[in-house]
Amino acid sequence: MNHKREKKTIAYLLCISIILLVIGLYTAFASISFASPSRGPVKYDVYFSEVGTNKDVDNRVIVNNNRIDLGINFTFYGQELLANTSLNNDSDVDTKLEELNMTNLEDIKVGKSDITGIEYSLSDYISYKVYYEYDSEINNIKSPNSIAVGDMLRKNTTNNVIIKVAFKEEHQLTKDQIHVFEKQLNREIDVNLFLEAIYLEA
């Protein structure tokens, strides 16, 4: 084969094969999900971190992903449990609080007065509040606002939260309520509370 013709042949073959490769790969990448690969399922990881509490009150804390269970043993008026935790969003999406479930103190009965016949529930003795510890501009939350449905928790952010459970002061209770409390076994109230936060993509 003539040298010049051979050089031309090489050049043509090279061009045609590159064009074929480019067209083939372009067609494949443009039409197959391999080309615009799904980035895998959305990573979702929203959870409460470990809880730290003050040691003044006998308590037990269990953390399960999006739920905290608190067991508190109140023996004195005015006792207060402060639990620090944080809501963490390690997902790759921004999330919003869709559901917030907390123990309804009204539903838990403490005892019935043998004087008045009134049945008292935990809400008569205990206050239970969950609020933000710090402001977060990115999540648009303010301290010490209560945590509420609709609150944002953007990806890779954390909202610090305080759970405050307090036994009312003696002067905040009626004589009848004090009477019922004094009658409790060991003169103590065991409180089991929970907090459950369900976040979904914003």
Next chain:
Amino acid sequence: MKANRKILYTILLVSLVVLASVSSFFLYYFYKMRNDNLSFNKIDIQESSTVSYNVLANDSKFYDSSVSTKSYITNEIKNVKTYFNYILTFSSDVSINYSYIIEGKIIGSTKGTDDRILEKTIDKNTPTVKKYSGKIINLTDTFDIDVPYYVGLKDEFIKQYGIDVDAYIEYDITISYAYTSNTINKSKTDKKELSIIIPITEVSTMPVIPLSSINTHSEYSDLTEKDKNTYLAICLELFGSTLLFVLTAILVVRRLFRNTSIYRKDLKALLTKYKKVIVRLKNMPDFEYTDVLFVDDFEDLYDACLVTDKPINYYEVVKDKVAIFVLFSDFKAYVYKVNIRNEEE
């Protein structure tokens, strides 16, 4: 061939080998995809579940399932508060309907055997179907397992039938869901079952939990005839390019090595044919006191060799490029030169 041109051809050859490899890799990849009947669109699904419990004692104190104690005196258990969390995530938006059933059973068999003689569903919730559109489902719930009640059932059974039994409590959480994805253009149903088993003995050995699991899988759209044809076109194009790259590489190899091989071929032919009259020299002959006369044809040199009865000296001046055949006679050196052909020749 000039040295820089040779380098260029070598680079071109390496590039061609790389391109042919890339092309054949993708050919294999897409051909395999076609065989695997994989489709053009897919969604990835991940489900993660956690089950854990707190044992609530008769003194109203609860104990965490994650602490080391896994055994409790059954009579001291008031109930077991069980928590489950099921998270389903998709790579693209879906419309989904989901519900879950929690079913608590007592199951018993004759002591020491596997003969099941007791199975009764005690607790079952009424499922409510929830709807959601998006990428994430986060399902969380808790339920109480009334351990003393189940213990009572076992005792009652033994009392009634006079058969000692090994019994346990089984709670199954069945999450069912049906979703429609526009990405893969189809609907799918699936379900997930989570279980917790508590043996009814004097000392309840609780399972080691939280029980967590993560499972990821993909769903694909169905291949249409058009999709199959597109696959075929992709495979043919890639096959064509692979073939052409190989052909081009062969041409380049030929071009790269041809001059050398012709030189070698010519040289070998001379050395073989005129073996008897050729003397191979180790060093370059000395031309200082001789007239150097170049001859065009080796046959002339051979004729001179026969006439003068002197040997033809052979020496390769530049390896694989230049060799000379010299006949010394009367202060004259008759030289026939063999060299690699210049490609422009």
